[in-house]
Amino acid sequence: MCQDRAMHRIVVLALDEVIPFELGIPARIFGTATDEDGTPFYEIVTCTVDGRPVHTQADFAITVAHDARVLAGADTVVIPSTTVGVHGELPDEVAAALATVRPGTRLVSICLGAYVLASLGLLDGRPATTHWMHAEHLREKFPRVLVRPDVLFVDDGDVLTSAGAAAGVDLCLHMVRRDHGSAVANLVARRCVVPPWRDGGQAQYVERAVREPAEASTAAARAWALTRLDEPVGLDELASKAGMSRRTFTRRFRDEVGVSPGQWLIRQRVELARDLLETTELATEAVARRAGFGTAAAMRHHLRAALGTSPMTYRRTFRAS
Known part of the structure; x- marks a missing residue:
């Protein structure tokens, strides 16, 4: 619960091979959350490790205005889906950038972003989730992570993880609700034309007939x-x-x-x-x-x-x- 009315700063870290949809979720959801006077509750800043453009999993690159120095001033850090850390070790420059995050900062991953947190040992001994297609691989690669493959998102206090795509919307709405209550979260959902609430324990939509x-x-x-x-x-x-x-x-x-x-x-x-x-x-x-x-x-x-x-x-x- 955010007791201080001062602007809560959310820094979104865009890494190579980021999925554009997931990258845009935090700005869309948190950027829509305001008080009755229209004053934003959150400041959303997007960065890359070095401030340069990053390749996406679409046919275009993403250019941002900030580098990883903004991570040190974050209240919440969000890592959208990326292939970084999935098939190999986490690059040293990514680990060094995230090492500047202040202790106690809320950490959030969307979909495959969980691999980044797991690579840093931040999910050891904690429940976490990712896209159901990768859950078993995440468990095998990081056996100390308590992988929950069948849920939309996991809120473990200062570390939150979600499954793929729309589950990132559910998680961000959940965070708005946790920070500012149901009325604000429901208003955000209406403005974004999305369901106001899907419980984190709801099953992921795995393959069924x-x-x-x-x-x-x-x-x-x-x-x-x-x-x-x-x-x-x-x-x-x-x-x-x-x-x-x-x-x-x-x-x-x-x-x-x-x-x-x-x-x-x-x-x-x-x-x-x-x-x-x-x-x-x-x-x-x-x-x-x-x-x-x-x-x-x-x-x-x-x-x-x-x-x-x-x-x-x-x-x-x-x-x-």
Whole structure:
């Protein structure tokens, strides 16, 4: 949580063979985050090791205005996807540049950027993820890293890693939410026309058979449930809304969303509770009822499991910001 209203500086390090899409994510997401007066919460600076252009994995190069000297003043350093460090040792100049980062600086990788952090030993003994196609290779090359191949992103406090492409958007939105709350993150998502929240534990979209167009989906049942989070929502009701048996619905739900219907409902209720705690004066019991937890004790249990904090502490933290 960023308690100081001073501009939080995010430095994005562009390395050779960077993927342009991933390189642009931090500027797009963090650059859209503002307070009610339109004042930016973040300053985003992009650099290369020597200030010179770098080759991308597209048919063009990227030119930036800064070299690695700006890393020393960063509050957060983001390393977008790059092939640097994937198939060989990390170049000395890259390691030297990252050695200038201040202790305690938040470190973030998008997709294959995890190899850079792993090469420096910064992921040793810590959970991390990368694109599912490279997860096993990352584990083999860096056996001390606790690779989680089946999640969108991992938040381990001061070190955060994401899977490929759109998962980088999810991670950056998560960081905005962690820093400034759901209201700011949701506004950023609306401005960028992206989903406001996909939980980090949601499954990556690994190879599965493409669903036939006529095959039923659980999307309508999920949309129906989101309008009734304050009510008991049973598996039989959800399956009925989807026109499926319990067994088929449960299997297809997990295929589409990556978690069970029960786990998904809890996550949606946690998000609703967070929003109500941040944006209303409702008492804790009232928030629990509106979010579908029934009692404050039940909500307290689920918030602590999901966020590591109590409802009152969460509310005080975001009100203070």
